Amino acid sequence: MTAAVFFGCAFIAFGPALALYIFTIATDPLRIIFLIVGKANDGLKTINPDEPAPSMRLLAYVSGLGFGIMSGVFSFVNTLSDSLGPGTVGIHGDSPYFFLNSAFMTQVIILLHMFWGIIFFDGCEKKNWYPLLAVILTHLLVSALTFLNPQYEVSLVSAYMITVLTGIRAFFVAGGSRRSLKRYLLCQDKNFLLYSQRSR
């Protein structure tokens, strides 16, 4: 479907991940390594003894994003390369919106991986098994939703709803609260310094 569709779908699928990478990971090389490797080992500590060790939550977020990007790339790159050609899906009766829907689904998967990473790490740290089970079950649920394709309305809308719910849960797990959200939206941060140390 030519270059317009190729770039459009690539941006839809990888836009959020790219934005997250540019602003949160690219600034710190250590985070890039966590992104790729997925876990740190002692060697890294010896290389950079002066830098404060990253927190568990940051590790969770970075590794979740890393897995999400890997999964997104592996599942979508093949489809993207076919979108460069002159033809679109449909000659055998499939839906002509195949590329758009694949792109949105990939975006959903990447975001979900990031949220799952945060929830899963937190569950493991607090030795709480219910979040782990929830992560695994929602993962299976979202994958099973793709069986409903090509009824894209059902599968995509449900996947987005699950993403929003998981996102909210991850927000709370990562340390957010209704109060911090209110403070953020009202641009208040003076009181914050009284409560806790900043930790990176």
Add this chain to the structure above:
Amino acid sequence: MATAGGGSAAELGSRGLLCLLSFCVLLAGLCGGNSVERKIYIPLNKTAPCVRLLNATHQIGCHSSISGDTGVIHVVEKEEDLQWVLTDGPNPPYMVLLEGTLFTRKVMEKLKGSTSRIAGLAVSLAKPSPAAGFSPSVQCPNDGFGLYSNSYGPEFAHCRDIQWNYLGDGLAYEDFSFPIFLLEDENETNVIKQCYRDHNLSQNGSAPVFPLCAMQLFSHMHAVLSTVTCMRRSSIQSTFSINPEIVCDPLSDYNVWSMLKPINTSGTLEPDDKVVVVATQLDSRSFFWNVAPGAESAVASFVTQLAAAEALYKAPDVTTLPRNVMFVFFQGETFDYIGSSRMVYDMERGKFPVQLENIDSFVELRQVALRESLELWMHTDPVSQKNKSVQSQVEHLLTTLEESGAGVPTVVLRRLNQSQPLPPSSLQRFLRARNISGVVLTDHATVFHNRYYHSVYDTAENINVSYPGQQSPEEDLDFVTDTAKALADVATVLGRALYQLAGGTNFRDTIQADPHTVTRLLYGFLVRANNSWFQSILRQDLRSFLGDQGPLQHYIAVSSPTNTTYVVQYALANLTGKVVDLTREQCQDPSKVPNENKDLYEYMWVQGPLNSNGTERLPYCVRSTARLVRAVSPAFELGQWGSTEYSTWTESRWKDIRARIFLIASKELELITLAVGFGVLVCSLVITYCVNAKADVLFIAPREPGSVSL
């Protein structure tokens, strides 16, 4: 996929997940992986392209752009449908799917005139063949390379007297800037038409709605302008480049020849040794590449000559005949006499065992399968007969032919009343070099009887070769058709005439061609090459040359020897040679064997028939005089790529030739997708920046100083 989550507690979970994952992969494999490409494209496998051919001054044929030409499909079944393509249609360029009967000069002129609206053309084969005849060749084949020119017989030059191929519209010699493909399979044509009916038909005159069904044709040709240009570029490449990019190849192959009495091929004949030459052509062509059924234009004549050779070799006193007989099958005669001009060139320079002065007389077989009222016409050259001695020799030749034909009532030999030029024939090239007495035998007195000369419709049907249905291929192989009987009669006449011309007297009327051989040859070359007889006469490594099903195509091509050349050589060896008791090693190298001489004979180790169990072959060694001799135009030997004396035909090289159909989306949908993509990217960047800038407000860290469990 949240597999190894990083915590030790998740190890059990991860192993379970791994099992689940492998199960899912297995399931996916069982369901059959559905590649996205298969959802989009339907490849068209049974197509034949039109490629670019070049000669000294021009390029002919078709060509596409390097990344293929795409167009919305429009089916043209009557001439009025063309209006949509040329003016009315709102989504140019169009890919026209043309009915075979509409593939005429008139329609092609219209299409050529509006190349901005035409992306390409796909022609479907007309079943049955167009009733009015169809010939994409020119009306005067091989004009300018034959005998008659403005300096020799000007009243006959450029077919002033007779337009031999009167139905020819010259399409095959035009240059098209868009690709043209032939759709050989009716099922594929129906798939395309169904896609067109489903998506491309407009409702009540309004524009059809996207997505539309489109076709893409790839046939990018590397050579341009002319042979001079492409050969120059190729030679510069091969001189200066480590990895040369050759852009075109000369059309070349091998001629097949054999002698009735074996001669020493390492030297040349004595001037007193006289030879009667009988010649025919092996090749044909059509508008499309490598599609050349050539039933009437080539196959019928060389099959007749093979049968005549078999009959003549059986005569008892062959070894004592005063004169020798040379059977030669020229390759490349379609393209300005490549084979015959090369043989004359070699003869003049002493590179061929037989020289021009050894030729006593020349008999040529041209199109002989469509005889009307049993008549077989004898054409001679009027200009050379102005010389009295030549005239008396020709007279003697014609009388001999008539005497030999007297004993075969089903063939009536006729002379021509007025002085008429020779039809396009290899004899013309020999007469250019020397005044020899020659005759060309054809089924037509003036214009061709072949209404499908050099077209895709010159098939078995054109010469009335048909088989009753419900028979197995082996039964069809041995079924003697009427055409086979008629051609066998012509072969008998030819065989007897050659015997008499060679000086034989006693056994002339015992020479009889076998209709069974003729019918088997016709079946193999026109209907199905992969039959038991062809399999048994070929060498083992040439088995694949017979293809799977279907006839052989007789286009000269650029890689040699072609299938037809090999099969004709081995058939000639089988029909005229002798089985000798040699082992495989001896057969492949007979120099060590006493009494066997590689200069006199050619030794072939052939597969042989299947044994009674049908499991193994019984190979044997055949000794014959059937040989191959190189047939490349002398223009390439001499480096005269712009020659007007010798054939300069070359074929362009290409990388990729294929065709496929798919749906295309509207430009609006594509731009919307791009806009949405940009929107998502910009939104994500903005949101992430905002969240990241105030992340310390949003996310409160836990009380314990965070430490990574490493």
